[in-house]
Amino acid sequence: AMCPAGPAAMMRDADLAMVHEPPWSPWRDTALADAAEAQLLLGNVERAAALFAESSTAGAELGNTDTIVNAQAELALLAMERGRWDEAAERVAAALAVVEKHRMYDYAMSVLAFAAAARLGLHDGNLGEVDRQLTRAMRARPSCTYVLPHLAVRSRLQLARVFWARGDQTSARHLLREIDDVLQRRPELGVLVDQVARLRARINSSERVTAGRPPLSPAELRLLPYLQTHLTIAEIGERLFVSRNTVSSQVASIYRKLGVTSRSDAVRQVISIGLLGS
Structure with a gap:
């Protein structure tokens, strides 16, 4: 042992x-x-x-x-x-x-x-x-x-x-x-x-x-796992008890901070840098 x-x-x-x-x-x-x-x-x-x-x-x-x-x-x-x-x-x-x-x-x-x-x-x-x-x-x-x-x-x-x-x-x-x-x-x-x-x-x-980019906020980190799912923006909002507009704003902020333009690219990026497991 x-x-x-x-x-x-x-x-x-x-x-x-x-x-x-x-x-x-x-x-x-x-x-x-x-x-x-x-x-x-x-x-x-x-x-x-x-x-x-x-x-x-x-x-x-x-x-x-x-x-x-x-x-x-x-x-x-x-x-x-x-x-x-x-x-x-x-x-x-x-x-x-x-x-x-x-x-x-x-x-x-x-x-x-x-x-x-x-x-x-x-x-x-x-x-x-x-x-x-x-x-x-x-x-x-x-x-x-x-x-x-x-x-x-x-x-x-x-x-x-x-x-x-x-x-x-x-x-x-x-x-x-x-x-x-x-x-x-x-x-x-x-x-x-x-x-x-x-x-x-x-x-x-x-x-x-991520050098030179602001870190993800706690709210954005909380949202990250949902990007790996097939849930829509509205459905993610329901899970997190926030509005659809709030989720959309947070997703846009995540994209900007990660330097990506799509959900799939964001998922690949956060997995590659260790923010989420595969």
Whole structure:
């Protein structure tokens, strides 16, 4: 689980554990979870998803709440990457329900669940929920250390993405520095290292792209996720409880600040500079 020799060695250890821990073993779900994490670090997403689902089921049967929260949060994020937002919402709700029931607010596993909930809120345009979940994640963050490096880095990576999308560059960069501290101790984290590098490059690129232009306002950031949908201007106004004219003005301002002339160009731009996930 500490991944001191990289994900391939982690996978071998997890395979051995899965062979020798029977279904009734209190460590069976942990073996499955570690195997899932190793597969994810190796880039084997489908296999990782299957193992996370199995570990969540085993955790529920054994009464091991940590495994359930971790697996459901990881599955939620995988669903988001595939654009399956309804599934992601169900997974986030399942993870948070366990956190709430067992008051796991300061657990390391809960940080990833809060991060997933914040990202879901961003997609839904619910900035109040985004900020609430970010606050919970940042409070629990100190418990998420290099001891479980994949969890520490993945949680901070997700949080940095959301903070950047909210326009909080300071928090995003601080989280990247914390990630660097973890990677100094555990440098072999497979594809996760590449994901961190891509976010860093995206942030640096966005600073160049937006240089000299005023930042998007909170109201404009709140509107951004709706540009990815098929909702009309009037329908977006209904969702945000503002007039059609207000939405039109904010959209025009977004176009001007991003230097684009269409909705599709705006969406591509905000994805490329890290203001929204794909």
